[in-house]
Amino acid sequence: MAITEHDVNRIARLARIELSSDQNLQAQQELNGILALIEQLQAVDTQGIEPMAHPLSAHQDIHLRLRPDVAWPTNTPEQRAALMANSPARHENLFLVPTVIE
Numbered sequence: 398m399a400i401t402e403h404d405v406n407r408i409a410r411l412a413r414i415e416l417s418s419d420q421n422l423q424a425q426q427e428l429n430g431i432l433a434l435i436e437q438l439q440a441v442d443t444q445g446i447e448p449m450a451h452p453l454s455a456h457q458d459i460h461l462r463l464r465p466d467v468a469w470p471t472n473t474p475e476q477r478a479a480l481m482a483n484s485p486a487r488h489e490n491l492f493l494v495p496t497v498i499e
Contacts, residue, residue: 398432399429399432400425400428400429400432401425402421402422402425404425404428405421405424405425405428406421408424408428409421409424477490
């Protein structure tokens, strides 16, 4: 399946980006290259091969090292102020975000 110029225009419109004709052609070539790589991967016979959790698990015993998911307290008011400076909207040291679910 090849990506056409019409497809690239539609993708650009959905992504709300403006592409020049040169950029449109380059994007079309790159997307077609990606699809060609996907077709190559899909052509490989993987019948009877078990999925691996990690690419090196076939060669050595690999255990994923996951860090604990904990919130670290902000130690100083200066640190808190530096973090809050990144927020476009805040109220009483809380980040304000747009409502997603009504």
